[in-house]
Amino acid sequence: AAASADKLAHVTILATGGTIAGSGATSTTTVGYTAATVGVDRLIQAVPELAKVAQVKGEQVFQIASENMSNEHWLTLAKRVNTLLAQPDVDGIVITHGTDTLEETAYFLDLVVKSKKPVVLVGAMRPGTALSADGPINLYNAVLLAASQDAVGKGVLVALNDQIHAARDVTKTNTSTLDSFKTPELGMLGYIQGNKPYFYHVSTRKHTVDTEFDISKLDALPQVDIVYGYANMGPAALNAVVASGAKGVIHAGVGDGSLAGKVLPALKAARQQGVLIVRASRVGQGIVARNGEANDDELDFVAADTLNPQKARILLMLALTRSTDSKEIQHMFYRY
Ligand SMILES: NC(=O)C[C@H](N)C(=O)O
Secondary structure: OOOOHHHOOEEEEEEEEOHHHOEOOOOOOOOOOEOOOOOHHHHHHOOOOHHHHOEEEEEEEEEEOHHHOOHHHHHHHHHHHHHHHOOOOOOEEEEEOOOOOHHHHHHHHHHHOOOOOOEEEEOOOOOOOOOOOOHHHHHHHHHHHHOOHHHOOOOOEEEEOOEEEEOOOOEEOOOOOOOOEEOOOOOOOEEEEOOEEEEOOOOOOOOHHHOOOOOOOOOOOOOEEEEEOOOOOOOHHHHHHHHOOOOEEEEEEEOOOEOOOOOHHHHHHHHHOOOEEEEEEOOOOOOEOOOOOOOHHHHOOEEOEOOOHHHHHHHHHHHHOOOOOHHHHHHHHHHO
C-alpha cells in the first residue's frame, strides 16, 4: 500500500560496519573480502525501495568488523539508541552490524534498551559487491520491520534471510551460508514476506522496558570471560582469566554443563575469591539445570539455563552491575 511520505514511520539506521558494508575484489568473492568499507549513505542509496516503507535517516556510529565489537562500543550504541527512541520523531531503529557478534549486541540491547519501539539488527553474509548479495534485501526487510506496529513491544529483533528472530535465542549457526541465523529449538518469531512481517511466537522472557538494567551512567562493564570445555581440560585458561581480573567466568562446559575433576578445584578457588561462576554449555541448545551436573547450591555457582556462553556472558556482566549475590543472579538467569 502506497502511503504518502509524511505518513510513513521514521526509522533511523545506525550503521556499525560488518559485511553488509563490505566489499570484495570481484563479484564472486564471498570470502576474503574487506568488511566495513561502505558508509551508511551508500547503504541507503543502494536500496531506493526503502523510501516506500519509511522515512529513513542514517547515522554512522562505528565502522568496524564485528569481531572487534567491545563492551565500550555496546555502551555507546545503547545510549544512542535510548536517546533516539526517547524522541517523538523516531519510530524505530535499524542497526546494521557484522554477523559474527550480531547475536551478542542484539541481546545486550534487548536487556538495556528502555523503549517498546522496534529495534532491529541486520547484517549480511555476503559483501555488497557479490553476486546475489543479501545485504540490500535484508536491509529492506529490517526497515520494513522497524516501521511496523507489529514489531512494537517484541524486544530487540534480528532480521536476516526473510526471517525474524528474538535477540535472546537467535545464534549464528554457519560460517558462511545465507541461512546462518537460526533459533534452533526455541523457535524463530516469524517471517517477512510480500512487504509484511508475520509473527507466530513471542519470547516469554523479560526484555527492554521490563528489565532492571540501567546503563545510562555506565562507561565500563565488569570483566567477564568465557572458558571452553573439552576432553582433558585443565585449569590453565580459567586461572589466566581470573588472574587477569575477571569478576565473573562463564564455564562453557561439555554436555549439560559438566565440570571436569581437574578444573573443579580452580573453579572453587575462584569462587572463594569472589568470582561469579556460571555453568553454561558448549552444546548451544538445551537447559543447563541448577544442581544438575554440579551441586550449584553447595558450590555457590549459577546455572545458565538456555543461554549460550556468549549470551550468558552478557547477562552476567549486566547482573554484576546490580548484585554480587549468586542466588539473586540465578534468578536473573531465569527471568531474562
Ligand atoms: N558476515 C559478517 O558480517 C562477518 C564479519 N566478519 C563481521 O562480523 O563483521
